[in-house]
Amino acid sequence: MVGAGTLARSRKRRQGKEILCEYLFRPLAHPLVLAFAWLRIPPPAVVLLAASVGFVAALGLARGDLLAAAILLQLKTVLDNADGQLARLTGRVSVLGRYLDAESDLLVDAALCAALAWFTGSVPLGLVTFVALTFVLGVNFNVERLYRRERGESANAMPAAAGFAQLLARLYGIVYDPVDRLLDWFVAWRLRSAGSNPTARRAYHDSATVTVLANLGLSTQLAVFGLCLAGGRPEAYTLFLLACLALLVPLALRRDIRLSRALAQRLAADP
Numbered sequence: 001m002v003g004a005g006t007l008a009r010s011r012k013r014r015q016g017k018e019i020l021c022e023y024l025f026r027p028l029a030h031p032l033v034l035a036f037a038w039l040r041i042p043p044p045a046v047v048l049l050a051a052s053v054g055f056v057a058a059l060g061l062a063r064g065d066l067l068a069a070a071i072l073l074q075l076k077t078v079l080d081n082a083d084g085q086l087a088r089l090t091g092r093v094s095v096l097g098r099y100l101d102a103e104s105d106l107l108v109d110a111a112l113c114a115a116l117a118w119f120t121g122s123v124p125l126g127l128v129t130f131v132a133l134t135f136v137l138g139v140n141f142n143v144e145r146l147y148r149r150e151r152g153e154s155a156n157a158m159p160a161a162a163g164f165a166q167l168l169a170r171l172y173g174i175v176y177d178p179v180d181r182l183l184d185w186f187v188a189w190r191l192r193s194a195g196s197n198p199t200a201r202r203a204y205h206d207s208a209t210v211t212v213l214a215n216l217g218l219s220t221q222l223a224v225f226g227l228c229l230a231g232g233r234p235e236a237y238t239l240f241l242l243a244c245l246a247l248l249v250p251l252a253l254r255r256d257i258r259l260s261r262a263l264a265q266r267l268a269a270d271p
Helices: 004-010 019-038 043-063 066-089 095-120 123-150 164-190 198-204 207-214 218-230 236-269
Strands: none
Touching: 019 066, 019 218, 043 066, 043 095, 066 095, 066 218, 095 123, 095 164, 123 164, 123 207, 123 218, 123 236, 164 236, 198 236, 207 236, 218 236
């Protein structure tokens, strides 16, 4: 039997703290993690269960059962928090599980956006929602990845894969590699004036930005989507996502200001 005190081992190391995940969904997942561990349920099975709940939520949205879809989305998020905790707690972290989790989330996101398009009768709305959600989540992941890389820390990078996991890895790359490369290029372009100056580069890769973006993560996204569904206005979620995209602009400008100040201080110190 796994004791509740051992759940500290199941925590995923992250720089930014997603408040809803930390104080709502993760605690709700704890009893499930203990039960799954006692029953010896493999983490990939929990991933597939979470995905199944997400697909049923999408079906509910398409059929107009908005309240049921909202509740199912929150259950899906609880299970999302449980599978990773279970893998780390039981020492069953695997390459297949990592990619299966990422691909399942992507497919559920696509299904939800397709259901939104069906319910509203607007294919462009569903497409914009999917692209915006994928981009926001990609920025969230990459900002933390680059923050850790700048400080010589290991990021939560996707591992090498073989077999079926390799197929999932290729699908993952098709969707996310363009976002990764775009952000790598953008950051390199903005930091060209900093050169190898570690102070300036770390001023640009600041923890506050990582924390803000962490709170635009998938748990928060599905919570907001659920609120929009429960309120009978699922299309309002697209407006929320557009606001998330707009928020990226002042965050980027703030980083530029921090970089400029750091470089100016360096010039003043070394005339």
